[in-house]
Structures are given as structure tokens and as C-alpha cells.
Amino acid sequence: xxxxxxxxxxxxxxxxxxxxxxxxxxxxxxxxxxxxxxxxxxxxxxxxxxxxxxxxxxxxxxxxxxxxxxxxxxxxxxxxxxxxxxxxxxxxxxxxxxxxxxxxxxxxxxxxxxxxxxxxxxxxxxxxxxxxxxxxxxxxxxxxxxxxxxxxxxxxxxxxxxxxxxxxxxxxxxxxxxxxxxxxxxxxxxxxxxxxxxxxxxxxxxxxxxxxxxxxxxxxxxxxxxxxxxxxxxxxxxxxxxxxxxxxxxxxxxxxxxxxxxxxxxxxxxxxxxxxxxxxxxxxxxxxxxxxxxxxxxxxxxxxxxxxxxxxxxxxxxxxxxxxxxxxxxxxxxxxxxxxxxxxxxxxxxxxxxxxxxxxxxxxxxxxxxxxxxxxxxxxxxxxxxxxxxxxxxxxxxx
Numbered sequence: 001x002x003x004x005x006x007x008x009x010x011x012x013x014x015x016x017x018x019x020x021x022x023x024x025x026x027x028x029x030x031x032x033x034x035x036x037x038x039x040x041x042x043x044x045x046x047x048x049x050x051x052x053x054x055x056x057x058x059x060x061x062x063x064x065x066x067x068x069x070x071x072x073x074x075x076x077x078x079x080x081x082x083x084x085x086x087x088x089x090x091x092x093x094x095x096x097x098x099x100x101x102x103x104x105x106x107x108x109x110x111x112x113x114x115x116x117x118x119x120x121x122x123x124x125x126x127x128x129x130x131x132x133x134x135x136x137x138x139x140x141x142x143x144x145x146x147x148x149x150x151x152x153x154x155x156x157x158x159x160x161x162x163x164x165x166x167x168x169x170x171x172x173x174x175x176x177x178x179x180x181x182x183x184x185x186x187x188x189x190x191x192x193x194x195x196x197x198x199x200x201x202x203x204x205x206x207x208x209x210x211x212x213x214x215x216x217x218x219x220x221x222x223x224x225x226x227x228x229x230x231x232x233x234x235x236x237x238x239x240x241x242x243x244x245x246x247x248x249x250x251x252x253x254x255x256x257x258x259x260x261x262x263x264x265x266x267x268x269x270x271x272x273x274x275x276x277x278x279x280x281x282x283x284x285x286x287x288x289x290x291x292x293x294x295x296x297x298x299x300x301x302x303x304x305x306x307x308x309x310x311x312x313x314x315x316x317x318x319x320x321x322x323x324x325x326x327x328x329x330x331x332x333x334x335x336x337x338x339x340x341x342x343x344x345x346x347x348x349x350x351x352x353x354x355x356x357x358x359x360x361x362x363x364x365x366x367x368x369x370x371x372x373x374x375x376x377x378x379x380x381x382x383x384x385x386x387x388x389x390x391x392x393x394x395x396x397x398x399x
Contacts, residue, residue, distance in 0.1 A: 002166045002312070003167050004169075007169065007173060007324065008322065009022050009172070009324075014149050017176055026100045028138060032191065035054075054083065056125065057125070059073075060103065060107070061092070061093065063120075064103045069121075073273060102282050104125070107121055108292075134244065135182050152382055154178065156385065159389075160396070161193050166236075168308075174244070179237070193235060196236045199301070199304055202256070203215045204221060206223075238305055238309050239305055240290070240306060241287065241288055242286030242287045242305075246285075246287075291332060291334035308339060313340035318350075320388065321362060325353075325356070326361055339344065344369060345369075347369050347371060350372050351373055355377060355382045374388065
């Protein structure tokens with residue numbers, strides 16, 4: 001019996017030490033972090049990278065809004081000009097309440113006519129997102145109390161694997177929270193299962209003095225994986241949107257960064273904007289919004305993840321949906337669900353944890369070939385995770 005766990009923004013947002021912002025909030029938060037870091041630790045650690053963060057954000061937004069942007073691509077712009085343009089685009093975003101989805105959508109509409117230039121803007125924006133993820137995670141305090149929802153979920157995955165179940169985790173979030181928490185918090189590192197990521201990848205060593213992550217590849221600085229990939233029990237980890245830890249080069253190159261999923265500031269930026277292309281000697285982030293684009297086929301990574309996504313839908317009889325409403329830009333996945341369930345004559349059981357009743361939307365997504373076995377609307381917490389485990393015990397033989 002296949003079991004698929006789907007994690008939306010609500011799952012990562014529940015990690016109170018550094019709550020993951022909703023897509024609708026993320027762009028404004030990114031602009032705020034790039035202008036005035038809300039924490040002294042972030043300012044000290046990342047101050048020398050903030051001008052490039054402002055450059056990438058400004059260029060991507062100006063390109064999306066069809067404002068004059070060529071001076072950015074020519075590399076002839078100085079920090080004072082960047083800061084001035086940054087202030088201007090920030091005002092536009094706040095005044096119009098543009099979301100990250102809106103900027104990606106505006107870029108996508110222009111790519112037919114100007115694919116190369118739009119590609120630079122797209123990757124600049126996704127590099128900025130990756131850097132923001134690092135900034136945000138640096139706010140955390142490992143001594144602070146946090147809800148153990150993710151730790152309990154990891155334990156549940158292990159129990160399911162030990163009982164002989166095939167487990168898939170579809171994580172739509174850009175962070176690597178579920179994997180990271182297994183290593184970084186006391187009592188969370190006892191899991192005896194690893195992640196099957198479905199593809200070979202090279203893991204980059206830590207080097208805080210490299211100017212870019214691409215230099216680590218040039219210098220051959222790799223290390224052995226330390227995230228449990230060699231365990232006999234493994235759950236499939238599927239990232240249709242990519243994440244802050246995975247980087248791509250050319251069509252087939254896939255690289256992973258950091259000891260225990262940590263990042264360093266050297267991981268995130270090419271040396272200059274002109275280095276961003278789809279087939280060059282520089283890495284690009286794997287982050288990809290849920291939109292249809294030629295860029296989805298610029299790397300084998302995306303086609304591979306969508307293929308694994310579809311297989312998980314087709315072979316699972318139990319679905320656990322945590323913090324994913326499947327609305328907004330995530331409607332991109334409607335057709336994938338429709339093809340998997342329409343006329344399938346296969347009814348699946350669904351368990352939902354959210355802060356609202358999403359059952360009608362979920363039924364629509366599964367073409368009504370599902371039974372809602374449990375609906376919890378108090379959010380993803382240690383308590384709701386424990387209740388989920390009890391509900392599953394009634395259906396599956398787990399200890």
C-alpha cells in the first residue's frame with residue numbers, strides 16, 4: 001500500500017522558530033530583509049551580500065514590469081543606482097500589493113518574445129529567494145522552544161517504513177526543513193531511515209571563503225552524503241518546486257550543498273548578473289514556481305520530479321495533506337491530479353491537517369475519488385501529528 005504525504009506552506013509555517021511565509025507574503029518580506037535585516041545576526045552575517053540581493057530583486061521586478069532594465073545586464077550599474085531603483089520598485093510592490101506569483105506570472109507572459117532576457121530575470125529572482133531562505137533560517141535559535149510537529153512526522157514516516165509501507169513525501173516548500181530538523185535538534189537525529197531522491201547528485205563540501213558555489217565544483221570540493229541516503233529504509237522525497245539546497249548546472253548536473261543541510265553565503269550567488277544563463281559554467285538554484293515554462297525543461301531535474309510526483313499519485317491509496325490548500329498558483333497541478341484519478345475507479349483515503357477546512361477543494365482535486373478519513377483544522381502541531389498517527393493506526397498496522 002503506497003502512502004503519499006503532501007507538504008504545503010502551512011507545514012513549514014508551523015515551525016515557530018522561523019515560520020515560512022506564504023507565497024502571498026514572501027516578496028514583501030524579501031524586500032524588507034534586503035533593505036533592513038530585522039536581526040543583528042543577519043546584518044552581521046549577510047551585509048556584504050545585500051547589495052547583490054537588492055540587484056537581483058530590482059532587476060527581476062523591473063524586467064517583469066517592463067521598466068528599463070538593460071543597464072543591469074550590461075554590468076554598468078553601481079550600488080547607488082541599484083539602491084535608488086530598489087527603493088522605486090519596493091514602493092511599486094507595496095502600493096500594488098504584488099505577490100511573488102504576480103512577478104513570476106508577468107515574466108512568464110514575456111518569455112515567448114524575449115526568452116533569454118526573461119530567463120536571466122527568472123533565475124535572478126529565484127537566487128534571491130534562495131538567499132532569503134538562508135536569511136530567514138538564520139533567525140532561528142536552537143535553544144528556543146519549538147513545536148515538535150516535524151519531529152513527530154519524521155517518526156511516523158519511520159514507523160510506516162518499518163511496517164512495510166512505501167512512503168512518498170511531496171514537499172512543495174523551498175526550504176529543507178523536514179530533512180534539516182532530523183539533524184539539528186536534540187532528540188531528532190535517531191531516525192533510521194534515509195531519503196530516496198531518485199537521482200544521483202554530488203554533495204558540495206563547506207568552504208566559507210569561496211566567492212561562489214561554482215568555484216567549489218571547479219576545485220573539486222565534494223564530500224560524502226550525510227543525510228542518511230545509505231540507510232536500508234528510505235522514503236521517496238519529491239521536490240517539484242526545487243529547494244534552497246539543490247543547485248543545477250546545464251541539462252543534467254545536480255548538486256547539493258551543506259553539512260546537515262546547512263548553507264553558507266558562498267552557495268547562493270554567481271559573481272555577476274551576466275553569469276546567469278541556462279547552459280554555462282555557473283550553478284543556478286533549482287527553485288521553480290508552479291508555472292508552465294520552457295525553463296521547466298532546462299534541466300532533467302524538473303521532468304524527473306514531475307514524473308516521480310505522477311507515479312506517487314498513481315500508486316498510493318493513502319494521502320496525508322498538511323498545510324496545502326491547492327489553490328492559487330498550485331492549481332497548476334490540477335491536470336496532473338485529474339489524469340491520475342479521473343476514470344481510475346480507485347478510491348483513496350485522505351487525512352488533512354490545515355488551519356481551515358479544505359476538504360471540498362481536496363475532493364475536487366481527487367475527482368471525488370477519495371474519502372476524507374480525518375480533518376484537523378487547528379494547524380500542524382505536535383498534537384495534530386500525534387492524532388494523525390492514532391488515526392492511521394486504525395487503518396494500518398503500525399507499532
